[in-house]
Amino acid sequence: MGMAALGPCSRGPQQSPLTIPGGTRQSPINIQWRDSVYDPFLKPLKISYDPATCLHIWNNGYSFLVEFDDSTDRSIIDGGPLENQYRLKQFHFHWGAINDWGSEHTVDCKFYPAELHLVHWNAVVYPTFEEAVMEGDGLAVIGVFLKLGARHEGLQTLVDALPAVKHKDTVIEFDVFDPSCLMPSCPDYWTYAGSLTTPPLTESVTWIIKKQPIEVDEDQLEAFRMLLFTSDGEEEKRMVDNFRPLQPLMNRTVRSSFQ
Numbered sequence: 001m002g003m004a005a006l007g008p009c010s011r012g013p014q015q016s017p018l019t020i021p022g023g024t025r026q027s028p029i030n031i032q033w034r035d036s037v038y039d040p041f042l043k044p045l046k047i048s049y050d051p052a053t054c055l056h057i058w059n060n061g062y063s064f065l066v067e068f069d070d071s072t073d074r075s076i077i078d079g080g081p082l083e084n085q086y087r088l089k090q091f092h093f094h095w096g097a098i099n100d101w102g103s104e105h106t107v108d109c110k111f112y113p114a115e116l117h118l119v120h121w122n123a124v125v126y127p128t129f130e131e132a133v134m135e136g137d138g139l140a141v142i143g144v145f146l147k148l149g150a151r152h153e154g155l156q157t158l159v160d161a162l163p164a165v166k167h168k169d170t171v172i173e174f175d176v177f178d179p180s181c182l183m184p185s186c187p188d189y190w191t192y193a194g195s196l197t198t199p200p201l202t203e204s205v206t207w208i209i210k211k212q213p214i215e216v217d218e219d220q221l222e223a224f225r226m227l228l229f230t231s232d233g234e235e236e237k238r239m240v241d242n243f244r245p246l247q248p249l250m251n252r253t254v255r256s257s258f259q
């Protein structure tokens with residue numbers, strides 16, 4: 001059975017972390033800024049998303065996912081630490097019940113109220129997403145921290161649609177959205193080899209964590225918190241604290257694209 005992962009940071013209420021027995025590259029982790037190593041060979045991350053590839057918003061009972069048509073290379077990322085281009089499949093968020101926590105990764109043990117994950121897969125090497133999920137270089141996830149501040153106009157179009165996916169297993173069409181509007185202006189990022197943070201927890205993710213957070217306001221965070229883990233007709237459980245506890249760094253180095 002997995003040993004409890006006693007990370008360096010303490011976060012509020014924390015279930016005993018589910019560590020994968022034998023896992024050596026689990027996520028999320030605390031990024032200790034001074035321990036990250038500048039890698040001058042890291043390229044700038046290239047992002048080119050086609051807003052028309054946006055399909056729908058789905059409450060899957062864990063988060064809300066904005067899913068994209070990944071049958072072609074119309075929405076991709078390239079460069080950065082990646083050896084191939086990766087196709088955008090979906091993006092989703094993790095958040096807390098209150099603003100003191102909610103992100104999955106931390107920076108010098110600082111939690112953010114929420115974290116955005118844009119999930120991409122290596123369609124150059126693997127024929128399907130499902131196969132890519134099982135391979136060490138199969139997935140690339142961009143993590144963007146959300147901090148409390150000004151209202152985010154680009155996010156608002158998404159927030160306005162959330163009441164329609166309040167319950168688990170509800171979906172609504174969402175046919176034009178450009179996730180580039182959720183990217184911070186600063187190009188700096190950290191990168192490390194990690195895993196999915198929800199089952200199947202496979203160690204197939206190249207994480208690219210943006211250094212600069214984006215700002216959202218309290219009403220926008222509250223809109224996330226009015227979603228439900230539960231289906232219509234079940235006793236309501238608010239969708240909050242849908243983050244995994246910090247996992248041990250083990251034998252990994254976090255690289256930075258900046259000095």
Ligand SMILES: NS(=O)(=O)c1ccc(S(=O)(=O)c2ccccc2)s1
Binds near residue numbers: 119195200
């Ligand atoms: N939080 S995270 O970005 O690490 C993450 C968890 C799950 C996914 S997935 O939707 O790609 C997926 C992958 C395999 C099976 C089902 C969903 S991405």
Ligand SMILES: [Zn+2]
Binds near residue numbers: 092
């Ligand atoms: Zn995630």
